[in-house]
Every structure is written in structure tokens, then in C-alpha cells.
Amino acid sequence: MRWSKTHIPTLKEDPQEAEIPSHRLMLRAGLIRRLGGGLYTFLPLGLKALRNVERIVREEMDRAGAIEVLMPALQPREIWEQSGRYELLSNVMFRIRDRQDRDLVLGPTHEEIITDLVAREINSYRQLPKTFYQIQTKFRDEIRPRFGLMRAKEFSMKDAYSFNTSPEDLETSYQAMYQAYVRIFERCGLRTKAVEADSGAMGGSSSHEFMVLADAGEDGIVECDACAYAANLERAERRAVAPADETPDRQPEPIATPGHKTIEDVARFLKAKPTDLIKTLIYTANGQPIAVLVPGDRDLNEHKLARLLPGQTLAMADDAQIEKATGAPVGFAGPVGLSLPIYADVSLQGRRRVITGANRADTHLQGVDLTRDVTFTAFADLAICREGDGCPRCAGTLHEKRGIEVGHVFKLGTKYSECFKATYLDPNGKEQVMIMGCYGIGVTRTLQAVIEQSHDAQGIIWPASIAPYQIAILPLNVSHAESLKTAESLMTTLEAQGFSVILDDRDERPGFKFKDADLLGFPLRVVVSERSLAAGQVEIKRRGVDEKVMVSCAEAAQKIVELLK
Ligand SMILES: [Zn+2]
Structure with missing residues (x-):
């Protein structure tokens, strides 16, 4: 792709509206633009990166045996009243009315919709277990939308729901999703930590959140310095300590x-x-x-x-x-x-x-x-944990961190299946209620979390897996015919091998092009200059690494492929 044929409106100055690095960089690199509070347009490069995250999510969901569906975002009021959540979620739910005065909801989540569907579609143990998923737009009327895509009113989510016949069967589906999440975040180049999360009345291991550790995170978590224990502050327990030896007064x-x-x-x-x-x-x-x-x-x-x-x-x-x-x-x-x-x-x-x-x-x-x-x-243990508390599982000490929640796996039990009569006939012909799990990934949030975790003073540092373009080729003088020809030929070769390439064909000073390439965070930068061509060479540099490599034009493509692997 030639730079001049797409739209990459980079900004020199830090935008006023952005409070955290990833939000600032998404605006400066021309990935997104704000329409209103919590509402964003994806510009071409932002959209390409988002599609890459979606592709990874989809591949891993399919690999884990989940089945893709697509449910409507627009939903009748009645289905929400059936579960009692029309009232319960009233403060986050967008409600609208159609021309026949019927009340509708812009879906904040889809437990009701999928359970109603499965109740109608599945009726035998032979059809179970099943996990359905979708990648879809969700709507939430946030009190305080902020940090760009981190807390938006409209956002993309992958939500999955498993329907199981026993607690053991549910555990199997839960583990399959848990492992898929580990792979998804690894492939997105994210370092995440799975922490125990609040699961209401359900037991301790029945809910985990996948957290990206970052100072800008809205969630507080604690982790043990000696064992694997980690938990959301809402959930975190602490080791009890013996009271100090106090001498009582005679009376208060x-x-x-x-x-x-x-x-x-x-x-x-x-x-x-x-x-x-x-x-x-x-x-x-x-x-x-x-x-x-x-x-x-x-x-x-x-x-x-x-x-x-x-x-x-x-x-x-x-x-x-x-x-x-x-x-x-x-x-x-x-x-x-x-x-x-x-x-x-x-x-x-x-x-x-x-x-x-x-x-x-x-x-x-x-x-x-x-x-x-x-x-x-x-x-009972009723206080909020904090830095220095004792680990509830070992003799270690808990440390407080901030995290961005990018994923959540949760054992739901029978709450929705009872409500929507999602039942099946067991091998004895007896009617049983399905047991459910639900599994979410904030897709747009994951994209921004990658930037929050991977950037420097110059800009974004994309992992090759989700970079909008993996390779940027910079002919420094576009009126020099041989430079442009070499750049184009290299682009054609790499694109034919399945790599995504952008060729900066703008008539701009080299410094200007270097700055934009760094800001946009392309994993590999290839510079074609008159001087390097005189020696039959081009210069290759990885984003985030100072070292530059000179290679012959003939070997450039091979070297680039090696470096990307
Ligand atoms: Zn511990």
C-alpha cells in the first residue's frame, strides 16, 4: 500500500482530550477520531489493527471448539424483563422506542438472547456441550466515558456462552476458554495476569479476569510475591494475623x-x-x-x-x-x-x-x-486488601498493582437457563436444566491495551501480529527513480509472501518520515536512499531497537522475513 493512497492523519501535538499514553498515541498516530463522548471512528490503520485482533480472537475461539453466531444489537424489552435485568441494568442500558411504540434496548451484553435461542434450539444431551460466540458491538451508557476505547459507550466485544450438562462438563468448557484466552493475549503480544475475580455467590475458582498490568488501569489487584495467588481487590482475601497483646481497661x-x-x-x-x-x-x-x-x-x-x-x-x-x-x-x-x-x-x-x-x-x-x-x-474477612497484607495461600506478601481488564471467564450456573427454560432431556429421558458459563473479551479495549503496554517516547511499538502494517519502506527521495523502483519491487515481493507493507511515497524530508514511522510503530523500517543504493544496499531497522542492518537489495526480502520471525 502506498502512503498517499490511504489516509494517515498523524498529529504533531498531543491532543488535549487524551489523559493516558495509549489514548494520546491512538489519536496522534491517526488510528481513531472522536465523534462524541465515548464514541470513536476507526480510521484506516486503526481498523486494520482492530481486524487483526479480531482475527486472532476468531482463530483461537474456533480452535477451542466454539461456534460463531451473530445476534442482534437491538433487542426487545420483554426479554430483559424476563430475566429481571431491565431494571437491574437500567443505569447502563440504552433504551429506545420504535414507530409502533415498542420498547427496545441496545444490547449491553447477550446472556438473555443466547439463552432464549438455545432454549428453543437444543433439547437433548446429545447436542451438548456447546459453546457459542460472537464478535459484536455492545452499548453501555457509561457515567464517565474516558481513556478513549478503554471506557467507551460503543465498543466491540467477543462474548461466548457455554451450555453444559454437569459441573465437571462446565469445568472442561471453562478451561478450554481459559486456555484460549491465554493464547489470544500472547498472540496479541500482551503480558496479562489471570486474577481471581468477584463471582457473587459462586465459589472461589469460578471467575477469572485477565488483566494487563498498567498504571492507567482502572482495576486494583493484588498479587503474591511468593506463590501464584492474584486477585481483583473486590475479591482479594488476606491472611489473618493474631491480635496484638493488649491489656484491657476496667471499663470503657x-x-x-x-x-x-x-x-x-x-x-x-x-x-x-x-x-x-x-x-x-x-x-x-x-x-x-x-x-x-x-x-x-x-x-x-x-x-x-x-x-x-x-x-x-x-x-x-x-x-x-x-x-x-x-x-x-x-x-x-x-x-x-x-x-x-x-x-x-x-x-x-x-x-x-x-x-x-x-x-x-x-x-x-x-x-x-x-x-x-x-x-x-x-x-469475617471484610476489609479491602492492600499492599503488604499476608497472602491467604502461603507465607508470602501481597502487592498492589493496577490492571486493565481485557477478558473475563465466569461460571454462571443455572441463573439464565432456569429463567429461560433452557432444558434438555438426559439419557434417561428426564428433563434437566443446562449449566452455563460466559466468557468475554473487550476487543477494542485489548487493542488499546497493547499500545498502553508497548510504546516509548517516540510512539507505538506494535507486535507484528497486530500491526496495521508489518513493514514500512521509506524511499528517502521519491524523485529518485531507482529508489522508488527498488522500494516498489521490495513491497511487491513481500506482499506476495503475505506480509503487509506500507510504502511512504510522500515527498517529505527524511526526518519527517522517520518520526511518523516511529509514531505509527511499524515493526520493521526499511530505508532506501541514494547513498545506500550506490553500494547496492538498503537499511533495515526494528522498531524499539537501535541497531541498523545494511543488506544487499537482493537479500533484503529474505532478511526482513527472518527478522519478523
Ligand atoms: Zn502466596
């Missing part, structure tokens, strides 16, 4: 803390450490108030609380509910004398000399002995 002592409500405030005022204080949070569970205690220097992990109280609707109590439950204004709640169910983080078990709210305005209690002064409903 009220102390005036006028206007000091936050942990930091109270600690400073009482010259205590935040760890000496207890945070008492008031929540409602199915509308009834409960108290949740965590150490003063820790935050509650609401996902852990939800797992402790399955099936209950949890919400933070509002000011009025807190006053009613504790008899004190917000900021002075404490567990002593509180007649509510009290749940506490496991690290508080055995603490005998702590400071809590007194359930009285402008007052705290010192010298509270939790083993003596409070009756707990249950202790």
Missing part, C-alpha cells in the same frame, strides 16, 4: 470529641493511632439496619459483605437511618450497647483496648474491650 471511658467525626480527626485529637480506632459503619440489609466494624485504618469491601449475607439487598444507611439506629448523629456510631446485628472484620477478633464511637453526639469511648463489651453476630 467516654471522652469528649466535639466536632471530630472522621478517624483521622479523632486519632489526631486523642493522640492515638488510626489502628487504635474502630470504624463503625451502618448499613441496611433488606431494609433493616446492621453495623459493620473494620479497623480505623481500613476500608470495608462491600463485595465481601455481600458474600457474607447472600441474597440480601445491602445499602449504606442514610443520615436519618443512622441517627435512628444509633441515637447519635453521623460520625459517633459504636458497637457498645448497640442492639443491631454486628459484623466485624476478622482482624478485630480479640482486640481488647480500642476507641469507638459512643452513640452519643461529640463523644467517643476509650478502652473498649471487644471481647467483653460487645456481642458480635459474626467475624
